[in-house]
Amino acid sequence: MNTQKDNQKFDCVIIGAGAAGLFAAYSAGKRHKRVLVIDHANKIGKKILMSGGGRCNFTNYFIEHDRYLSTNPHFFKSALAQFSQWSLIELICEYGLEHYEKELGQLFCQHKSSDFLDFLKALIQSLDVEVRCLTTVNKIQSDAEFTLDLTTSDKPYQVTSESLIIATGGLSIPTMGATGFGYEVAKQFGHKLLPTRAGLVPFTWNTKEKERLATLSGTALPVRVSIGNQSFAHQLLFTHRGLSGPAILQISNYWNEGQSVAIDLLPDQTLSEYLQTQSSQKALGSILKQLWPNKFVQVWFDTFNLSKQLAQLSNLELSQLDQHVHAWRFKPGGTEGYRTAEVTLGGVSCDEVSSKTLESQFQPKLYFVGEVLDVTGHLGGFNFQWAFSSGFVAGQNC
Ligand SMILES: Cc1cc2nc3c(=O)[nH]c(=O)nc-3n(C[C@H](O)[C@H](O)[C@H](O)COP(=O)(O)OP(=O)(O)OC[C@H]3O[C@@H](n4cnc5c(N)ncnc54)[C@H](O)[C@@H]3O)c2cc1C
Incomplete structure (x- = not known):
């Protein structure tokens, strides 16, 4: 990895030293391109370091196509086929990165996220790739080539490049360096932007349910959450501020302001069938506590008489219980x-970018990669x- 600012002429400049930018640097560097990667943050790959709960x-x-959201549902297929999960796994195995499958095919680092960043650093180590952090892009001009006005350590200077890759990510976690810079570049070159919103994000309480349900903070349950015909079965976590956990993060990608989320609190069986397997002399509360934590039973079933024996429950009460468990309609206050x-x-519209090369349809040799595009997994x-x-x-x- 070169760190000298000698010759300021590059084959390829990449803005953003996150997952997409570093991988683009590896891919171009392997083709013997002279590459410069710029990031305004003080270090590279910050999101990699905080990802996957530290692993x-x-x-x-x-990696299946229905795991991605985009206004252009075919766009991402070509890139995912050109460099698949199997290509990545081959590379990490060659390097010797220790990893494991946690669940549902998800591959994590065995030890810590920084091991993955070390792997990416190793990939570009021996290539003609220079990385400059704490570098601001002031201006981009394009003629026969790109000219970028940059500032590093308070020193303004220019670099030129044959091609330019925008890998500045999306807006999530501004404290980690996220900006809308990539969207500005896209606009500069005439690209359409699709409205952006936060994804894989916890829901907040609405005012009606907050007081009662915030007391369940810390409780986790397996659930099935659905919006329309999209549904996810996984853990839900009650928090002081609302609902979180993997099931909620997944469904948040499909949620629009004002919509309700259907939540089944007992996704693997039917409550009424379970009750039929129980002694009719048992109190309702003690049966429910076999299925859920005590605290949850007390709060969630507070409108039911938990000391009543099963035999004493009317058909109406049984059907109300069923509804209460299998058909909670939660209306988030927001995210x-x-x-x-x-x-x-959302982000840069995929309709104006080549799916085969990721090159802009308006500006030759300008590319958009990663989260800045309207592709979300x-x-x-x-x-x-x-x-x-x-x-x-x-x-x-x-
Ligand atoms: C807490 C958290 C955990 C996650 N965990 C996972 C996970 O385990 N698995 C998974 O698949 N995904 C995970 N993600 C999502 C994943 O991190 C992103 O999808 C991915 O990082 C996107 O890569 P990117 O390179 O497009 O953007 P980023 O990784 O965001 O990189 C963009 C880079 O551009 C730089 N930049 C931005 N603006 C400018 C500017 N104006 N000038 C110069 N540089 C700029 C930023 O500093 C940053 O380094 C997680 C995200 C978060 C926030």
């Missing part, structure tokens, strides 16, 4: 927003795989 869920065995969202939905390693696949493809074509 970076870098891909998934089951936690970009402050904690893992991803940004489910929770489970799908977003990093998109970042790597798209970065790889742009690096092959720049």
